[in-house]
Amino acid sequence: MEILDILIIGAGPIGLNCALEARKNNLSYLIIEKGTIVNSLYNYPLYMKFFSTADKLEIAEIPFISAATKPGRQEALEYYQGITRQKNININLYERVINVSKNQEIFSVETSKSKYFAKNVIIATGFYDIPNLMNIPGEDLWKVKHYYTEPYPYAKQKIVVVGSSNSSVDAALETYRKGAEVTMIIRHSEISKSVKYWVKPDIENRISEGSIKAHFNSELLEIKENSVIFKDENGKINEIENDFVLAMTGYLPDFDFLKNSGIELQGDCLNPLYHPETMETNVPNLYLAGVVCGGKDTHLWFIENSRIHAEMIIQSILSK
Incomplete structure (x- = not known):
């Protein structure tokens, strides 16, 4: 039975960044993604322009070259999917995670296609799945x-x-x-x-x-x-x-999935409980990364200010 160091749920920009940070530190990892690479960005309006400039959307210190000051959806897809190809990121696409459970020190992650085992799990699922x-x-x-x-x-x-x-x-x-x-x-x-x-x-x-x-x-x-x-x-x-x-009433994280994984949700905004310096939840070795951390307050986190989650999480894992 293979036991990964880290299993990452979600192949958005922050999930990809977590994978690159794990590999940089010689940790075994796998990303499970229910759709395509950066699936949420793929489903954005075709002509959407980001509020952030290209440099604020970069991950792993890989330059994001854009002809426009504000890059658009297609440029972002090329950038993030290009990184996935060039870096040969270990990723399974069109595979939905059904359940995350923990037996002593090892997580069991059941998906629509298989079952995986990992010492640590990072949930980086964003909030674009469920309409408000x-x-x-x-x-x-x-x-x-x-x-x-x-x-x-x-x-x-x-x-x-x-x-x-x-x-x-x-x-x-x-x-x-x-x-x-x-x-x-x-x-x-x-x-x-x-x-x-x-x-x-x-x-x-x-x-x-x-x-x-x-x-x-x-x-x-x-x-x-x-x-x-x-x-x-x-x-x-x-x-x-x-x-x-x-x-256009907004979108929400999958709160049922978070709760079923053992994560506590707090207040009217259903903010998931995590340590702000490590991103570790109330479940030991289960981490959150990216916009999913904001609960119903989906404007709290975005690519620009949550890129740092990857390094915070990997440093927490290494410290153990």
Whole structure:
């Protein structure tokens, strides 16, 4: 029976960084990934631009060369998948982890294809798997999309975009420019302050001129086959014609998986318990890395500020 030094769950940028740091320190490792390499980035909108500059997205001191100041999705895919090829990272793709359990000092990791054993496990699964549902009637209709990739299917359609974050704003602007009639339903009183600074004036100007309708302090109540019902800031109930709903309401980590692995979750944001200097959870030798550490607060961690988790974790493992 082979016992790995480290089994890493998730092949996002931080999972890859953990693998490279493990290999640098002569530790045996394997990454298990349910999709493709950097699967979350693959599922981002096709024309998405990062907020960070290329140097802030680098891992393992490998230069990220980008022609643009802000690299896009395709450049990031080339960078991270290129590293995986060039460094021949030990990785199993399209294999889902079902259960992580511990017997004395050894973890048993059951997947959709096999079972593995490791002294240490790193969970670097991100938060892009589970949509943050609105839990309203009609949310399960075919026309409701919680993931947005490109604007072309929505040409000349009546679109409702829910939310005011970067993903909502990008979806609203791109579909509008491809001929959609766009209405935004926004819980808050303004466009989110976290929206990319070069995009925020664009959406605010389109709303101001009336090209994109926006209902602030409003709430979507029901989705029907050919319309939606929402409550506006005055408490009035409105029904408008609608072809598609782009519910850009955010995403959540797989909390059930974390709990079933033995990790304690705390507070309203379900923050997983871990030591901030080692990233070790309440389960000895079970670590967290990357954005999964933030619980429901998915804006707390991102590639730029969680790259350091890999070195912190490997140093913790080596110290034992």
